[in-house]
Structure formats: C-alpha cells, structure tokens
Amino acid sequence: QPTYKYTYFDARLRGEFIRFILSYAGVEFEDNRVKGEDWPSLKPTTPFGQVPVLEVKKGSKVTEIAQSQAIARYLANEFGLYGRNNLENAVIDMYGAQLGDLFDAFSTSFNSNTTLSFFTEVWPRNFQFFEDRLNKNGNGFLVGKRLSWADIYLSQMTDFIQNKDEFLNKFPLVKALDKKVRSIPKIADWIKRRPDGDF
Ligand code: GSH
Known part of the structure; x- marks a missing residue:
C-alpha cells in the first residue's frame, strides 16, 4: 500500500476536491497545508512551481504528481x-x-x-x-x-x-x-x- 502526502495551500479552492477524493478512498493522507510565507522556498521544488502536488510513496520510491486533474485521474483509477x-x-x-x-x-x-x-x-x-x-x-x-x-x-x-x-x-x-x-x-x-x- 502506498502512502500519500498531499500539498496545497491552507484553503479549499482548487485543491479541495482532491481531499474529497482521498477521503472517499478511505486512505490516510498527510494534509500538508503550505503557509504563504513558506511558499517561495517550496515553489521551486515542485514540478511546475504550483500546487496541488500529490506525493505517492511506494517503498522507497516517491513519485510527485502535479496538476489537479492528473492527480484526480490517478486516484480515480486506483479507487474506482x-x-x-x-x-x-x-x-x-x-x-x-x-x-x-x-x-x-x-x-x-x-x-x-x-x-x-x-x-x-x-x-x-x-x-x-x-x-x-x-x-x-x-x-x-x-x-x-x-x-x-x-x-x-x-x-x-x-x-x-x-x-x-x-x-x-x-x-x-x-x-x-x-x-x-x-x-x-x-x-x-x-x-x-x-x-x-x-x-
Ligand atoms: N492547472 C493547474 C492545476 O489544475 O493544478 C493549476 C495550478 C494552480 O494554478 N495552482 C495555484 C498556485 O500554485 C494555486 S490554485 N499558485 C501559486 C503560484 O503559482 O505561485
């Protein structure tokens, strides 16, 4: 079973429907809410300088998925x-x-x-x-x-x-x-x- 870390701002906005999907899936996920002041240092570490980003950890391998709809499609395939x-x-x-x-x-x-x-x-x-x-x-x-x-x-x-x-x-x-x-x-x-x- 992979583990999930979900990074978005401390808001619903574009990111909340993924939290709905993760909740529906019934999986534990780290709900990582970036504060405004921490964003400038985090931004360059994300695939496209934007959030949301879902990190999927399988064993020692971590895969980052940016783009909300790519995240949603991945989870939709995983969880029916x-x-x-x-x-x-x-x-x-x-x-x-x-x-x-x-x-x-x-x-x-x-x-x-x-x-x-x-x-x-x-x-x-x-x-x-x-x-x-x-x-x-x-x-x-x-x-x-x-x-x-x-x-x-x-x-x-x-x-x-x-x-x-x-x-x-x-x-x-x-x-x-x-x-x-x-x-x-x-x-x-x-x-x-x-x-x-x-x-
Ligand atoms: N098409 C992207 C998606 O659907 O995920 C858009 C992502 C996007 O616009 N993210 C905004 C963001 O990261 C927040 S909703 N803004 C901060 C920035 O660009 O520095």
Missing part, C-alpha cells in the same frame, strides 16, 4: 471513480476539464473586476450545462450508473457559490447530486473534521 470503459472515462474527463476551466475563470474573476458577471452569468450558464447533462443521464450521476471523480468535482465546486442553497434551487439535479456526494459517510466525515475557512 471511473466508468466501465474507455468511452465513459473520456466523458468523465470531459466534465472534469469543463469544471477545471470553470475554476480557472472563477480565479481570474477575482483578479479583475468581473466577479459580479461571473456570479450572474458564468456560474448559471455552467450549472445549466450540468443540470441538462444530469437530466439526460437520468439517474443522478453524470456518467453511467455510478459515482465518478467528475461528480465529486461538481459537488465540491458548489462550495464557491454565494447563497448556494438559493442558487441551487434552480438546478435541482445538481443540488441532489451535491447532497448525495456530501452524504457519503467518508466524505461527510471529512467535511466535519476539515479545518474551517471561507474559501
């Missing part, structure tokens, strides 16, 4: 969060990529004056895509008949919405999926014991 075949996996990855783009847009909106249009336009447009897709698949999951890493990512993304409950009333299938993911005992337990924070 993919589909039944390559085609289902491609569609799961498609949703993951869309959510990654959405997060990129969300973080860019912080650094410009577009936060408002983000909340009135970009969130609703994207959540409508996912609502329609859930409606089409018809069983509460994005792909096939079981939970995938994209379902977990979509659920975690709702953390960043202002007035989440009210907002999600317009997207009842996303709301139900979010509730289902957060009710999975190992994820519910993580949410209970994780550090507090606004983001």
Whole structure:
C-alpha cells in the first residue's frame, strides 16, 4: 500500500476536491497545508512551481504528481471513480476539464473586476450545462450508473457559490447530486473534521 502526502495551500479552492477524493478512498493522507510565507522556498521544488502536488510513496520510491486533474485521474483509477470503459472515462474527463476551466475563470474573476458577471452569468450558464447533462443521464450521476471523480468535482465546486442553497434551487439535479456526494459517510466525515475557512 502506498502512502500519500498531499500539498496545497491552507484553503479549499482548487485543491479541495482532491481531499474529497482521498477521503472517499478511505486512505490516510498527510494534509500538508503550505503557509504563504513558506511558499517561495517550496515553489521551486515542485514540478511546475504550483500546487496541488500529490506525493505517492511506494517503498522507497516517491513519485510527485502535479496538476489537479492528473492527480484526480490517478486516484480515480486506483479507487474506482471511473466508468466501465474507455468511452465513459473520456466523458468523465470531459466534465472534469469543463469544471477545471470553470475554476480557472472563477480565479481570474477575482483578479479583475468581473466577479459580479461571473456570479450572474458564468456560474448559471455552467450549472445549466450540468443540470441538462444530469437530466439526460437520468439517474443522478453524470456518467453511467455510478459515482465518478467528475461528480465529486461538481459537488465540491458548489462550495464557491454565494447563497448556494438559493442558487441551487434552480438546478435541482445538481443540488441532489451535491447532497448525495456530501452524504457519503467518508466524505461527510471529512467535511466535519476539515479545518474551517471561507474559501
Ligand atoms: N492547472 C493547474 C492545476 O489544475 O493544478 C493549476 C495550478 C494552480 O494554478 N495552482 C495555484 C498556485 O500554485 C494555486 S490554485 N499558485 C501559486 C503560484 O503559482 O505561485
């Protein structure tokens, strides 16, 4: 059994869905939360100067994985969060990529004056895509008949919405999926014991 060290900032943001996945997997992981003042010295030691990074230690061999979606896919393969075949996996990855783009847009909106249009336009447009897709698949999951890493990512993304409950009333299938993911005992337990924070 490998051991896992997960490095991200002391925040949920782009890194939290991986913590959901690690919790779902039921594996112990070191939740290494880098402080702002320690980041400049750590940055050059990471593969691309960014976090998240997952270190997977098997025996004496340590492999570092950067890029959140590469980490998610690795864990999905290890812990049964993919589909039944390559085609289902491609569609799961498609949703993951869309959510990654959405997060990129969300973080860019912080650094410009577009936060408002983000909340009135970009969130609703994207959540409508996912609502329609859930409606089409018809069983509460994005792909096939079981939970995938994209379902977990979509659920975690709702953390960043202002007035989440009210907002999600317009997207009842996303709301139900979010509730289902957060009710999975190992994820519910993580949410209970994780550090507090606004983001
Ligand atoms: N595409 C990458 C991923 O999905 O992991 C983006 C990683 C990224 O933007 N990381 C940010 C970071 O490390 C935090 S969310 N910022 C600090 C820096 O670039 O110095």
